[in-house]
Amino acid sequence: MAMQTRIGARIRAKRGDLGLRQADLARSCGISPSYLNLIEHERRRIGGALLVRIAGVLQIEPELLSEGAETALTTALRASADVHNEANPEVERLDEFAARYPGWAQIIEAQHGEVERLQRLVSELSDRLTYDPFLSASMHEVLSSVTAVRSASAILADGGEISPEWQARFHRNIYEDSQRLATSTEALVGYLDAGGNAAGAATLPQDEVEAWLAELGWSVPVMERNPDCARDEVPGLDEMSTSAAALADIFLAQYRRDVSALPYDAFKLALSTLGADPVVLAAHFAVGLPVVFRRLASLASEDLPDGQPRGLVACDASGTLTFRKPVPGFDVPHHGSACALWPLFHAASRPASPIRQDVRAVARDEQGFETFAFAEVAYPSGYNGPPVVSSWMLISPQTQTSELAQPVGMSCRICAVEGCPARREPSIVSTARDTPQEMDARL
């Protein structure tokens, strides 16, 4: 009966919106005004052809007067009541509320939907702040500058005793930090503009696939046990967008080939006897270096001789990163271009030549890595077809950094290396940092 109640109230509300008298609507629908009055006041059930006729006159879809729309509305109201249960909403009178105040009920429904959308967006932005090194560094720069400006200006404004030298110092600091703030916010705006809205950026197919792989631990256990397993045995594919699922299928096809060439048990045995040098392993199994790179990157830390996880990146001939498995201390950009000094790009410029190079990641935690890079060329269109280059770089953390290690960054915009020969654009990260001793000397 509750459902009927809402239908009657909706008819009455819609009729009122259109300025129709009860008699006018009844006549148009071929029923008596008194019968319509009974319907509107919940004393007669309505459905079928009469509901369609009334909806037609009211210029509304019949479903919006009947069960489907009402259920969606009450579901949303109930969800909203659950979220705000501290207000002790009269849930037992929810149907009555929806019937008597359909407009207000729709407003609550709309607001509940908007709150949920915003919560999702906040969650996505939070994730992005966590996993997007550029955004994280930019926000750190902005907030640090704001903090310094706020503190210095408060010192000058609070009227306490302050010597002319300190006044001059804080004026200078405010000027420096406001310049830094202008630069970092400009870069941040440019970055966000280039990346589109946050929600969209969070759902790029490559991001989806990499989030799925991270969830799996960068390996596909079911395929390790049986390379020929059915697609629906692989978890998580159904939850992806169509584009991401297509990308995941390409990844899985390659993973299947890699596992068939280097089965888990045989690969682990070889690691324990030969070590983790990719060139040695590739020669032992008579496979290409990228296969070994990918297999090493799929292993958990405890499966590797040194107990260190491996990172892996890949790019095409345009330099676009097509695969990004990060490793702690070696940041990989999610948007924009990577550091041109990565051996990955060196390898892309001279395919079929293996490269081994120590690098030092220029970040707050300066850490050393041993990298192996190799590029291969395929001709999928056959003779005279365009070459397709795939360059791969395996990243192995080192406990000690070689003095000869090449300094590399993540991306020019958040790299503080001065005088870099490969710099494309200025950095938003401040580069001039005094040591406490230098500061003491200045004071």
Add this chain to the structure above:
Amino acid sequence: MNQHVLLIEDEPNIIEAIRFILSREGWSVDVHSDGRTAMEAIRARAPDVVILDVMLPNKSGYDILSELRSDSTHGELPVLMLTARGQKKDRELAARLGASRFMTKPFSNGEILSAVSELAG
């Protein structure tokens, strides 16, 4: 004798401001900017309060806090954590590792002063 604060932070102008406002209130302030050697600085001259930034060169404030809390001599020192990130999970991590207080940037001079005074008891 003045009470002593060790400020572990690497932003020069934030250092200057914090050092100024604390010194003006009679605190003795030492500064250290390298995460890797921060524990050595603490052991060299144990402060009454540590102000510890999260993002430091070479070693994060969280790692330093964790190491400090397992130190048999200085494990009980009050620590005020500073960070540009104030998400719930950051606060929870700081609390789990034993931070005495957690403050997000941008903070006011008054907030820093009152937090340090409270932590010094």
